[in-house]
Amino acid sequence: xxxxxxxxxxxxxxxxxxxxxxxxxxxxxxxxxxxxxxxxxxxxxxxxxxxxxxxxxxxxxxxxxxxxxxxxxxxxxxxxxxxxxxxxxxxxxxxxxxxxxxxxxxxxxxxxxxxxxxxxxxxxxxxxxxxxxxxxxxxxxxxxxxxxxxxxxxxxxxxxxxxxxxx
Numbered sequence: 629x630x631x632x633x634x635x636x637x638x639x640x641x642x643x644x645x646x647x648x649x650x651x652x653x654x655x656x657x658x659x660x661x662x663x664x665x666x667x668x669x670x671x672x673x674x675x676x677x678x679x680x681x682x683x684x685x686x687x688x689x690x691x692x693x694x695x696x697x698x699x700x701x702x703x704x705x706x707x708x709x710x711x712x713x714x715x716x717x718x719x720x721x722x723x724x725x726x727x728x729x730x731x732x733x734x735x736x737x738x739x740x741x742x743x744x745x746x747x748x749x750x751x752x753x754x755x756x757x758x759x760x761x762x763x764x765x766x767x768x769x770x771x772x773x774x775x776x777x778x779x780x781x782x783x784x785x786x787x788x789x790x791x792x793x794x795x
């Protein structure tokens with residue numbers, strides 16, 4: 629069994645029109661939601677062997693907030709440029725290349741690729757992955773190279789707006 633957690637970056641700021649898309653930071657809501665979701669995930673008690681993140685500011689910041697909550701050093705979050713606006717196909721290829729000792733991976737990236745990856749891997753129509761949304765997909769295989777279309781089962785989906793009393 630392999631498990632992939634897919635997390636869309638938290639809400640980002642559009643305040644500075646001169647700032648590139650790649651460099652956009654999290655906005656106030658994103659800076660509230662990311663720690664909330666990271667704590668919610670930690671409380672589930674589900675171990676993660678590896679955190680992978682897009683190198684875009686908003687995704688990497690989200691990943692580092694999760695890393696801190698999970699007790700993972702910043703340097704141990706693997707930064708991957710090809711996760712920036714990655715397609716479902718790219719995300720699947722990244723999973724296919726993971727080493728055997730990794731059993732549970734968390735990937736931080738962007739829409740629309742992350743929504744498409746959830747639907748591709750699980751066969752479930754989720755419509756849209758909300759900002760800071762997080763899913764768990766269970767993959768009944770012993771080798772990441774076997775990960776393919778509709779192999780997985782969507783075990784759960786969480787996102788900030790499901791918790792109206794969040795900070």
